[in-house]
Amino acid sequence: MTINKTETASFGVGRRESHDSSTFYGRNLYEGSFTQPLSKKKIDKIGVPSIGDWVDKIYCGSSTNMLEIPDNSIAVAFTSPPYNVGKEYDDDMSLKEYLDLITRVGKEVYRVLQPGGRYIINIANLGRKPYIPLHMFFYERHLELGYLPMGEIIWQKAKGANGSCAWGSWMSAKSPRLRDIHEYLLVFAKQDYSRPDKGVSDINREEFMESTLSVWEIPPESAKRVGHPAPFPVQLAEKVIKLYSYVDDVILDPFIGSGSTALAAIKNNRHYIGYEISEDYCEIANKRILEEKDINKLE
Numbered sequence: 028m029t030i031n032k033t034e035t036a037s038f039g040v041g042r043r044e045s046h047d048s049s050t051f052y053g054r055n056l057y058e059g060s061f062t063q064p065l066s067k068k069k070i071d072k073i074g075v076p077s078i079g080d081w082v083d084k085i086y087c088g089s090s091t092n093m094l095e096i097p098d099n100s101i102a103v104a105f106t107s108p109p110y111n112v113g114k115e116y117d118d119d120m121s122l123k124e125y126l127d128l129i130t131r132v133g134k135e136v137y138r139v140l141q142p143g144g145r146y147i148i149n150i151a152n153l154g155r156k157p158y159i160p161l162h163m164f165f166y167e168r169h170l171e172l173g174y175l176p177m178g179e180i181i182w183q184k185a186k187g188a189n190g191s192c193a194w195g196s197w198m199s200a201k202s203p204r205l206r207d208i209h210e211y212l213l214v215f216a217k218q219d220y221s222r223p224d225k226g227v228s229d230i231n232r233e234e235f236m237e238s239t240l241s242v243w244e245i246p247p248e249s250a251k252r253v254g255h256p257a258p259f260p261v262q263l264a265e266k267v268i269k270l271y272s273y274v275d276d277v278i279l280d281p282f283i284g285s286g287s288t289a290l291a292a293i294k295n296n297r298h299y300i301g302y303e304i305s306e307d308y309c310e311i312a313n314k315r316i317l318e319e320k321d322i323n324k325l326e
């Protein structure tokens with residue numbers, strides 16, 4: 028089939044196949060507007076270390092120091108960080124202290140990611156008076172660390188906020204409040220927007236078409252069922268893993284909580300590695316992993 032190439036037009040363009048976007052990226056909008064250049068970096072050698080006995084484990088400790096993981100060894104890191112909002116595992120940090128913790132972990136994740144590896148962060152914004160756009164601060168901090176922004180997924184958790192009646196003011200312009208039914212998945216890459224290495228993708232046509240849309244509708248997980256105050260659904264992690272990693276890749280979650288990311292990795296023939304500071308949650312994660320391996324008849 029012959030595909031006629033398109034290029035950025037001054038009045039829109041209908042199709043995108045084989046699209047030449049050099050005119051678009053050559054504009055001043057992309058020049059010097061950021062603390063770090065957002066163009067891909069030169070990669071000398073791919074050199075991903077071979078998988079050792081450091082994988083398929085949950086480390087019960089802080090992800091500010093992930094000493095067990097060699098440099099450039101992780102294909103995808105996916106996480107939902109602590110929100111510092113008073114959950115049973117949260118400290119009461121100032122916004123600066125909180126963002127400093129997120130930045131320290133982001134720096135460690137950058138070290139262990141392989142070139143072209145991705146860091147996907149699930150985050151929700153907080154409060155109403157004032158509204159704290161945490162995702163904006165996360166962009167600032169991670170772009171400063173040198174991450175390349177690849178896009179943003181809206182995780183739509185519900186069609187309507189069932190049972191939520193935090194209207195602010197009822198049917199009045201006095202003080203209406205927005206009731207969030209979404210969270211964000213911020214997608215970053217290390218050094219290159221494309222993976223320079225080769226691998227096997229196991230995503231099918233329908234999954235690919237659906238997962239490359241920027242809104243994902245997935246119901247939330249029950250905290251009570253899992254035994255953790257803020258688990259994300261395994262289905263969310265599975266969708267991330269299938270879209271952004273190859274079979275047999277190593278998937279890291281630096282704040283793994285009840286182990287949802289590990290379960291998603293196991294279900295999809297990837298390796299996992301997780302860090303969790305609470306011994307109780309490490310125990311829950313390891314129990315869920317054993318159950319999942321049992322279902323999949325794995326050792």
Ligand SMILES: C[S@@+](CC[C@H](N)C(=O)[O-])C[C@H]1O[C@@H](n2cnc3c(N)ncnc32)[C@H](O)[C@@H]1O
Nearest residue numbers: 089090108109116258259282284285287303304
């Ligand atoms: C939002 S929860 C993650 C939930 C997880 N996605 C799940 O599905 O269960 C954040 C987790 O980070 C853990 N945590 C907080 N500070 C940490 C640190 N410095 N290193 C590792 N884990 C930490 C908390 O104990 C909490 O379990």
